[in-house]
Amino acid sequence: MDDTRAGTQITKTMTTSGASLADLVGSTPVLWVPELWSGGERGFWAKLEGYNPGGIKDRPALHMIEQARLRGELEPGRPIIESTSGTLGLGLALAGIVYDHPVTLVSDPGMEPLVQRLLRAYGVRVETVTAPHPRGGWQQARRHRVGELLRRHPGAYCPDQYANPDNVAAYGALAGELADQLGRLDILVCSVGTGGHSAGVFGVLHKLCPGLRLVGVDAIGSTIFGQPARARLMRGLGSSIHPRNVDYRAFSQVHWVAPAEAVWACRRLAVGRYATGGWSVGAVALVASWLARTEPAGTRIAAIFPDGPHRYADTIYNNAYCAEHGLLESKPEPEPEEISHPGHSEATRWTRCTTVIDPRELA
Known part of the structure; x- marks a missing residue:
């Protein structure tokens, strides 16, 4: 399929039975999302896990x-x-x-x-x-x-969930769905919390798509990739502990995203695609959009959207809440800050690093 002409394309593998509650999980759709800054021809595929009854988990x-x-x-x-x-x-x-x-x-x-x-x-x-x-x-x-x-x-x-290998193994089906829906992929973008879905999906897909790169998306104030622990407004990604399910060696780069930047991306998604979600969705969409703009033309990018917007009605989609926390003040910069090592400086806005470390090994 030509990505540049897929603005309205949505695909879904339908379930064959509604006999069990468990049958409602999986076979979620993918949606083409034009990059958020300009809405131009480049973009990425979003895997809409909010179509599960409770979300990706x-x-x-x-x-x-x-x-x-x-x-x-x-x-x-x-x-x-x-x-x-x-x-x-x-x-x-x-x-x-x-x-x-x-x-x-x-x-x-x-x-x-x-x-x-x-x-x-x-x-x-x-x-x-x-x-x-x-x-x-x-x-x-x-x-x-x-x-x-x-x-x-x-x-x-x-x-x-932080250390159980069954958490990782559960995402093999999601990887298979992506392979069936999209075929070849060059980049997979995942938020990181317990480390389950990034490790599980990439672990299967990189065998099917040689050369696939995994890009991790974390929250500022999270310790997962070696930044100092801080109080965090964003939920669903990031951690104040080091989950054993995170596959550090799989990541080619990591991005830390701030709450206001995730809010901007969520609201852009809502206006432009009627497909949005929570903090993880906004952070992942921001990074996937930047990759769509900066990677060579023809690069096929998939991003996992872990949930939908409904539980965030009182936070991300509440103007009073966002104003109280300074989340509506400005559009994000079009480029991330760059640091050479997670321990060199603390991320306070969207920041990128191509040196991925396991903080447990340093300790």
Whole structure:
């Protein structure tokens, strides 16, 4: 297909059965997105994971629970207990219903009220930690609380999305869908949080597309790629810990994106393509658009959009919230800052680095 004439093209492999809730997950569409600055002929393909019932993490939630049951690590009817900022929680709520397990989730005050209400409507018990860990932030505080709950409930199962290889393996199907939908690819752009979907999709696709490059997108204030830990407004990407599922050697470069830049990209997507989402979607779209402008003509780029816009109605798409946090002040610069090493300077706006390190090895 000629990318330059695909402005209205949308493809979707339809599911063949609606008999099970699990059948609703996967076979998500791809959409051609012209680059955001000019809306010109160049652009990228977006994989719209918001078409899953709860978003991209429906895939690993179902797979991790299925595999735990097959191995006997999760017995019938026993509780599932996990830490989440939102999207995996929705996936685990689905998995709990599909496999008939009670679910308890530990979150923090940053979880959107809409998500909390939905989780409770799905029968999930939600616990909220009240203070961040002094070194590991909210994520570590949540994980400590999960550990306490597991000790109180023998037989309960924690999927541990940060280190569970089943999290990575779950994305093989997504990679297969992209290969069927788009054929040859040159660049894959993924946000990075637990490291699951970047490792899982690239691990399969690079065998099918020799020379494929993986570009990581992180949040400013995230420690994943060696930057200092800071309080973060953006949720769904970034981390204050070092998830073991991140495949550092797979990345050719990493970009850090600021909240205002992600908001601008989300709103540009909404106006131009009626396909938008949350913080991860905006950050990924910003980077994929820049690659579309700067890579040689004919470069085929795919970007993973992890979710849709609905849970962000009170943040990204709320003018009062954005004004309060200074997120509507300016259009992003057309080029990122460049640093030669993640430890050389701290990113405060969109920044790019082609030296990708594993901070755990440095430690």
